[in-house]
Every structure is written in structure tokens, then in C-alpha cells.
Amino acid sequence: MGRNSHSAVILTVSWIETCIGLFIFSLRFLSNWKFVGRFRWDFALAGLTVATETIAQVFLQLSVNAGMGRHLNDLLKSQIVTALHWSWVFQLLAITASMLGKLAILAFLVQIRGRHEKKPWFLIILGFLIGAINTTVLGTILGQCKPMNKLWDDSVEGTCNPGRKVNQNYSFFQASFNTLSDVLLAVYPVHLFWKLQMKLRIKVVLSILMGLGWIAAVCSAVKTYELKALTETTDITYAQSHLLIWASTEAWIVIMVGCIPPIRPLMDKVLQRLGFTSKKKSTPYQYYESSGHAAYGTNKSNLASHSNFQSNAYGGRKKPSEDDNPGWMELGTFGGTNGSEEHIVNGPKGVTIRTDIETRFEDVERHSGPSSGDSSISAKYPIRGRI
Structure with missing residues (x-):
């Protein structure tokens, strides 16, 4: 791998996250299939998110195979071009996956609010901003160099000024907004559940489950700090290592955060099988003869x-x-x-x-x-x- 290579770290962290994310999503699929019996549009968005990030992981693997994570001086010219090319493809897909994952969480929150509530303007506006701001950054990335392929092949005639600086500044704004949106998505469920008439213990449990977005917010904040690597040109294949790791981490954490609350029915069933919780006892039906007198008991059934x-x-x-x-x-x-x-x-x-x-x-x-x-x-x- 060469001296002080980050290649092994990139692959180890990203593939572990990929396996955990796919496992949690498979639990959500099983929960929807076996217990919920339906697949709503929030599940469809979550599935699209998982597919996008899984494809992104393939391109990250290709980038590392070509030399990403290693020092520039240890690589051939062709390796540098290939590594940077697939690296940018990965980043575009990771940003898209993170955006779709947040929209899937928004869709989930809209579902649990119920149809009889007022129109969720807060969630609608937040969803629009998430989509618009993250879509725009895809344009600033692809348009920072003229021609575009100079982005990964510096030998091509053209310029990346001032596009590279513009992209860095906007990327800081986009990443900061994503951190804020993760915080809002974590706080909103607490506000939602605390208004409901239920036991305090249940409110706390649901608020914790739906408030896991704080973890995504932390990952997004760290990734924002690592964006400084975007302007690094002297040893770019080595300097971008941490940025790529946190880009992968942010996307998979968003996926996991969105999938954990919906698998509650499956977890309840598993806990019952393991004996940690007991099944609710059903009350017998009340049977009546034609005269109206109870024939097989007098308990009403809920x-x-x-x-x-x-x-x-x-x-x-x-x-x-x-x-x-x-x-x-x-x-x-x-x-x-x-x-x-x-x-x-x-x-x-x-x-x-x-x-x-x-x-x-x-x-x-x-x-x-x-x-x-x-x-x-x-x-x-x-x-x-x-x-």
C-alpha cells in the first residue's frame, strides 16, 4: 500500500458501514413485509437511498484500488487520474444518498403525524430546502473546472479558478445546512411525541429512537471540517482520505437513523420470543344467544x-x-x-x-x-x- 497509506482504513470503515447499513435496512424490509404489510413512499425513498449509497461504495472501492489514500508521489499518472475520477463519482453519489436519506426520514415523520393533522408546512419547506441545496452542490462540483475532466486530470488544458474556491465555499454552506437539518429532524419528533397522551416511558423511548439524527448531525459537522481537503492539490489522493471516510459515514448513518424506528414491530416480536417482554392477553369475546343473554362469558373484548x-x-x-x-x-x-x-x-x-x-x-x-x-x-x- 505504500508509506502512511490510508487505503486500508478507507475500505475497512466504509465496508463495515455498508454491511451494517444493509443489515438494518433488511430488518426494515422484513418488518414492513411481515408485520406492517405495506410499503409506503418513505420506504421507497429509503430503498433508493440504500441503492445509491451501495453503488457509491463500489466506486469508492475502484478509487482505492487505483491509489486513493496513498501519497501522490507513490502513484503513476494513470493511477492518479483513475483514482480521482472514481473519487468524484463516489462523492456525488454519497451526497445524493445523504439527501435522499433525509427526505426518507421526512416522509416517515409525515406518515406518523397522521392524516387528520394540519398540513406539515415545516416538513415540506425543510424537505424543499434539503433537495434544492444538495442538488445545487452537485452542480458546483461538476462545474468547478473547465473542461470538466480537468477535475480529475490536471494535465488537461483549462482552468479550475475561481470554480474550485466557489465549490469549496458553497460546500461549506451545504454541509453546514445538512448539520442543521439533521438537528431539526432529531428535535422535531420530540416535539411531536411530547404532545401525545401516552406514558412518559413511551415518550422517552420514541423520542430517543427518532432523535438518533443527532449522530448524523455530528458526522455532518466533522465532514464539514474535512472539506478543507477540497483545495489541496499537492497531495490530493492522500489529503482526501478523511473526507471520503466521513462522506461514507454520514450517508450510512442517515440510512441507519431512518431505518431504526420503523423496525420497532420486529424488535417487539424478537423480544417476545426471547422472553424479555410478555404478549398482551386478549379478552374473550362475549357470545350471546338470540335472547340476548350471555352464553359463554360476560367479559367485553377490546x-x-x-x-x-x-x-x-x-x-x-x-x-x-x-x-x-x-x-x-x-x-x-x-x-x-x-x-x-x-x-x-x-x-x-x-x-x-x-x-x-x-x-x-x-x-x-x-x-x-x-x-x-x-x-x-x-x-x-x-x-x-x-x-
Whole structure:
């Protein structure tokens, strides 16, 4: 690898992050498939993010194979050109992946707010700024040298002034904004969950899960500092090593932060299997004869606490209508004070939705003849709102 080479460090860190990121995303896929039963547009954005960053990792590997991370004096001219070429491709894709990952988190937050809330203008404006600012930096990178291929081949006639300095200044602004956006995405869920009627422990857990964006903010801040390598020309293949590592780290951390909260249903199931948590006991149905007297017990059953409902809530065979769903089900439901379960997202006007079911089985008077098909089932679904 040569003297004081960073090549091994670049590959070790980036591939470990890639494997962890792909594993966490596969858990999200499994959670959506097995328990949620649906794939919304926030999942699609997350999938596009993972695909983009995985492709970026391939180009980072090609760049390191050509000599990235090694000193310029230890490389041939052809190695330098190839290493820088693939390095810039990696950086463009890593920036795109980081942008898409933030938009996926935004989409997730929009989903869990519920459809009955006011239009999320804060999230919409933030999403627009994330898209616009990060897309613009792609242009400043590609346009900093004329002709473009002088960006990776300094022997080509042309100039990179003042484009290289303009790109560095704008990249500092773009990276600083990304740090701010990560902080906002970490703080917003705390504000969202703290308004809901649920136990303090649940608020804290959800706020921590959704507040992991602080980690992404730290990575983005470090990457901002490492942007000083953009103006390094004397030993560019060695100087960009830390920048490439943090570019990879930022993108994968954003992916992981966006995928951890949605895998809560899967984690609940795993913890139940391991015996760390217990399953909620469903209350027996109340059966009635045609006279109206209870025949098999007198306990009422709450729809949200029954196992059949639980499977539907996480996307069973018979899924509830999306239009009737008061909140996004991927985060699950939580036990209420009277045995029913409450959605973590408020209904219209801050009302917490509680759904109870009372099922009655009514048999028609038995006659001497055959009576197949002479039974009917009626169910009541009272909806209670608690302010």
C-alpha cells in the first residue's frame, strides 16, 4: 500500500458501514413485509437511498484500488487520474444518498403525524430546502473546472479558478445546512411525541429512537471540517482520505437513523420470543344467544387488545383501510388505561382514538328441520374520543 497509506482504513470503515447499513435496512424490509404489510413512499425513498449509497461504495472501492489514500508521489499518472475520477463519482453519489436519506426520514415523520393533522408546512419547506441545496452542490462540483475532466486530470488544458474556491465555499454552506437539518429532524419528533397522551416511558423511548439524527448531525459537522481537503492539490489522493471516510459515514448513518424506528414491530416480536417482554392477553369475546343473554362469558373484548386485531394493525391478511387509519401503524399501538390500546398519533383536533369492539353471535330459533345458514353475526364498533 505504500508509506502512511490510508487505503486500508478507507475500505475497512466504509465496508463495515455498508454491511451494517444493509443489515438494518433488511430488518426494515422484513418488518414492513411481515408485520406492517405495506410499503409506503418513505420506504421507497429509503430503498433508493440504500441503492445509491451501495453503488457509491463500489466506486469508492475502484478509487482505492487505483491509489486513493496513498501519497501522490507513490502513484503513476494513470493511477492518479483513475483514482480521482472514481473519487468524484463516489462523492456525488454519497451526497445524493445523504439527501435522499433525509427526505426518507421526512416522509416517515409525515406518515406518523397522521392524516387528520394540519398540513406539515415545516416538513415540506425543510424537505424543499434539503433537495434544492444538495442538488445545487452537485452542480458546483461538476462545474468547478473547465473542461470538466480537468477535475480529475490536471494535465488537461483549462482552468479550475475561481470554480474550485466557489465549490469549496458553497460546500461549506451545504454541509453546514445538512448539520442543521439533521438537528431539526432529531428535535422535531420530540416535539411531536411530547404532545401525545401516552406514558412518559413511551415518550422517552420514541423520542430517543427518532432523535438518533443527532449522530448524523455530528458526522455532518466533522465532514464539514474535512472539506478543507477540497483545495489541496499537492497531495490530493492522500489529503482526501478523511473526507471520503466521513462522506461514507454520514450517508450510512442517515440510512441507519431512518431505518431504526420503523423496525420497532420486529424488535417487539424478537423480544417476545426471547422472553424479555410478555404478549398482551386478549379478552374473550362475549357470545350471546338470540335472547340476548350471555352464553359463554360476560367479559367485553377490546378490538385493539385482541390478537386478531394486533395482526391486522401490523398488516395481516385483512388490513384496515388506509383512509380509516388514524395514524401510521409501523410504530404500533400502546396499552391504554382500561385495557384497550391507543394509537400514538392523535386524531382530529388532538383527540386520542380508542377503538372497542363488542361481538355478538345470535342464533336463530332452532327448528326441527335443517338450519344451515340460519345464524348471523353482528358487531358494534364504538369509537370513543378522549380529549
